[in-house]
Amino acid sequence: MRANIYKKSHIRGHLTVPGDKSISHRAIMLGAIADGITSIDGFLTGEDCLNTVSCFRELGVTIDIDSHHVQVKGVGMYGLKPPERLLDVGNSGTTIRLMSGILAAQPFTSCLTGDESILCRPMLRVVEPLRQMGADINSPDGGRHAPLTIVGKKLHGINYNMPVASAQVKSALLLAGLYADSPTTIIESHPSRDHTELMLETMGAHISYSPLNFEKQRTVTIYPAQALQGTHIDVPGDISSTAFIITAAMLCPDSCVTIKDVGINPTRAGILDAYMAMGANIQITNQRLWNRERVADITVSTSNLHGIIIGGSMIPRLIDEIPIIAVAAAFAEGVTIIRDAEELRAKETDRIAAISDMLRSFGAEVKTIEGGMVIKGNTHLHGCHIDSLKDHRIAMAAAVAGMVADGNTYIDNAECVSISFPGFFELMDSLGD
Template sequence: MRITITQTEKMEGTIQVPGDKSISHRSIMLGALAQGVTRIEGFLMAEDCLSTVRCFRTLGVPITMEGKSVRVEGRGLYGLQEPEDVLDVGNSGTTIRLMMGILAGQPFTSFLTGDPSIRRRPMGRVAKPLREMGANIVGRQNGNLAPLAVQGGNLKPISYKTPVASAQIKSSILLAGLYAPGWTEVIEPEQSRNHSELMLKAFGAEIETDGPAVRVKGGAQLKGQQVQVPGDISSAAFFMVAGLIVPQGKIVIENVGLNPTRDGILEVLQAMGGKIRLFDTRVVAGELIGNIEIQSSELRGVSIGGAIIPRLIDEIPVLAVAAAFAEGVTEIHDAAELKVKESNRLYAISEGLTRLGAQIEELPDGLRIIGGKPLKGNVCQSYHDHRIAMALAVAGLRAEGETHIEDGEAVNISFPEFTQLISQLQKV
């Protein structure tokens, strides 16, 4: 499917973005491991999260859906069934890495695979600590690439320092820690998003946090919960940037998750001069939620790196788009992790924006963008990556003529309503 975007002068209106992908994944996983029923409202009905649903159904967990509501009949920590088939995670890195932690604690063998993108992504960073805990994990390249076999059971607690700040590594170890006696600890170089810790605590696990260190006590009896999934700030980011760069932009995005481990995009866009206002903020089940108002702004270049990067790692492609329309130079460092996402996102966004006429350079660990160059519509590649497709679509809103993004169906991985909302805001 090709996405076609036409240059526009005005985007105005009030929208809601789909439920948070990270929270949607985790609500299914913890609901499955809990005793009793978990009811989830606002669940993200997109391909990645539906892959998690399919995997747990294959493990014997009854899950029913109606609209954006999901009912999970929990089976407890030891109630999962040995799967009769391979668990296919599709395109979801969150599913495969967090499932590895859960399956490491099970007294049976499981097999995990995914689409070609997943089979290229590194899994050794998760397999290594899980092996230290006692799981047997084998796969291509000594367990670094899927397909993977996980033979679990008889885990022991560890204290593990992660090589990078990664919520997926941390969460996988914490989930495995539920099956190990005593305390399992994860120490990150910088704190990554903390949805797993918040939700584990809400479901009844014993969790201790100390800066970048998190500990979980094994053997908890998790209890089914009511979960309200807020709007995904990573999805909202595309419309935040759209509202800032379009000459007549005024957009309100309602009920967005504003978790402080995820709000780096707000901080950076405001530092660039973006007119962004938060209102009606409140805390729901441990998560900060609020509305975001965005207005057209004259942006300026910034330099970012270090501790803020884990707080906006998924938003860097669309942040590069904002930088292309900002005066001056923007430099992004410490983001080499983007090379091993659904695509090499540093290359993919550089190549796409270059096609549109932007002056952008890929650095070993980031990007350098000289803003203020006029863009012109062209044909761009999504590289089957949802965030690249949507970022280039946002750039197309300010590029002369039409911008075409190939393999645009990738947006269905996280944001099936994306193009519909673009059209809605253009027609107001």
């Protein structure tokens, strides 16, 4: 599909965004291996989460979906059935990496595969530590890339110092650690999103962790479990999707938008800190907790932004938002430097290259550096023709740039937005001309 984007004169409205992708995946996975029913409200029916659903259905779990309400009939930690087919995760890195941790401990063999982007993404980061726990995981290239064949084994706990800050790796080890015969301790140099830990605790698992301090490493220990209890989960709006609306409202003239019920877990919402440091007009109100996850309403209006440096412990807290932050930087006064973000090269696309190319097509001045980019702000941006490269975050970041640039913008392969934000173009259209 080709999307045509026109310059907008303003963005206004009160809205909610689709549910958090990370939390939706985890609600299906943990609900599947819990005892009893897990009911989920606000579930994200994006393609990635629907792929998690179809993988667990293939493992014998009954999952009923009625709009954004989902019921998972948990089969218990040892109730999954051997799959008859390959488990196809589609485009979803979260699905393949977290499921590896669960499948490594099951008394059967399974095989995880995915689309052409997934087949290029690095898997040794989960395969190696899972092997240290006793897992038998392999692939035609020694476990570097999917398809991954997993022969279930008895696992034991390990102490693991993570070489990359990755919530997917941490979560795979926590899930495997549930099944191990001794505790598993994971040390991350910079705290990454802790949705798995919070949901595991809600379902009765025993976890201990060091206090959250972004300037220090974080240690989390999971103790072997006998059972998890099904529960009710309200999924907050996805901050990663909200990021596109916040940015459009900051950059379009005469704009003001309120987004209600957004997840602002501090390990996840670094974009709010980054935008405040850039001078954004953002108010965060009505803060409360939903199943241990912090939720709030966010009001944002047209802002005069200036460039900043984003790096270090901030990166894992806003890793998926860097494509849209880069767009904001192109309209900010001065220079923005994004560094320490090598991980972007291992996403759906090489996002450092994809963002730099996209912004240059709009006429921005961008210097690509190894772990990020240097973006000169306030250049005159003009509409252009972009290929999303089937990367949902690149498609949506380009759409927001197109709403602010002069002239029209055309985005090819725009349907990929439904991986994480079904209805993105319709919602943006409803917010202003």
